[in-house]
Amino acid sequence: MKRIAYGMGAAALVLVGCHTITEELPTAPSASPKAPNSGVLKVSIPTIPTPTPKPAPTPTPGPAPTPTPQATPPPNTGGCGQPIPPPLWNINTKVHIRGPRFWTLDSTPIVHDREYCAQIGFTDGRIDCPVRTEGSSDRVACEVYALGGYAVDTGRPGPTWTRNGKHCTGVEGDCENHEDNQFLVYAYGGGSYQACSRTGVCGTVQVDR
Numbered sequence: 001m002k003r004i005a006y007g008m009g010a011a012a013l014v015l016v017g018c019h020t021i022t023e024e025l026p027t028a029p030s031a032s033p034k035a036p037n038s039g040v041l042k043v044s045i046p047t048i049p050t051p052t053p054k055p056a057p058t059p060t061p062g063p064a065p066t067p068t069p070q071a072t073p074p075p076n077t078g079g080c081g082q083p084i085p086p087p088l089w090n091i092n093t094k095v096h097i098r099g100p101r102f103w104t105l106d107s108t109p110i111v112h113d114r115e116y117c118a119q120i121g122f123t124d125g126r127i128d129c130p131v132r133t134e135g136s137s138d139r140v141a142c143e144v145y146a147l148g149g150y151a152v153d154t155g156r157p158g159p160t161w162t163r164n165g166k167h168c169t170g171v172e173g174d175c176e177n178h179e180d181n182q183f184l185v186y187a188y189g190g191g192s193y194q195a196c197s198r199t200g201v202c203g204t205v206q207v208d209r
Contacts, residue, residue, distance in 0.1 A: 080138050080144075088111060089201070091110065093105060102176075102186045104187070105195075107183050107184075109147055148199040153177075157182055162193070176188065
């Protein structure tokens with residue numbers, strides 16, 4: 001019995017030893033996986049040199065273009081219609097009314113143009129005439145146009161009146177612009193009276209009071 005038991009023990013020892021050896025054997029390393037071929041052929045691209053741009057030639061300036069002449073705009077007539085008055089020739093001045101306290105003087109702008117005078121209605125062949133006939137709707141506008149503007153001292157349509165070279169003051173012994181009509185003036189005292197345009201054309205009348 002002892003032999004049988006001993007033999008069985010030895011066999012068990014051998015089995016245990018064999019099992020232990022088998023478990024402790026090193027595991028063979030697996031081979032590293034080989035990367036699959038991609039099938040893409042890699043080719044080096046050569047570097048193409050960039051061409052240096054040539055400088056553009058400097059353009060030679062040609063002659064400057066001749067400007068197109070512009071039409072002269074029509075003058076501002078201030079309401080004076082056609083035909084436009086020619087340049088002012090004179091200003092007729094006269095004693096209109098002789099009153100006990102003052103005299104009333106009158107003025108009329110005059111142009112020197114036979115054809116123009118006939119165009120506006122003076123058919124008697126005259127060369128000198130007012131800028132419009134009596135009663136024309138644009139007479140004052142045409143007179144102001146011929147005078148070159150309004151009176152210097154009052155700013156009203158008509159000539160600038162002076163007595164002995166000075167503007168009227170309105171006091172006794174001097175002169176006074178008419179309250180409604182710049183073409184008229186009240187002469188309180190004697191002297192040389194002038195009605196002048198903005199362009200320097202004047203008419204003169206002597207008053208002896």
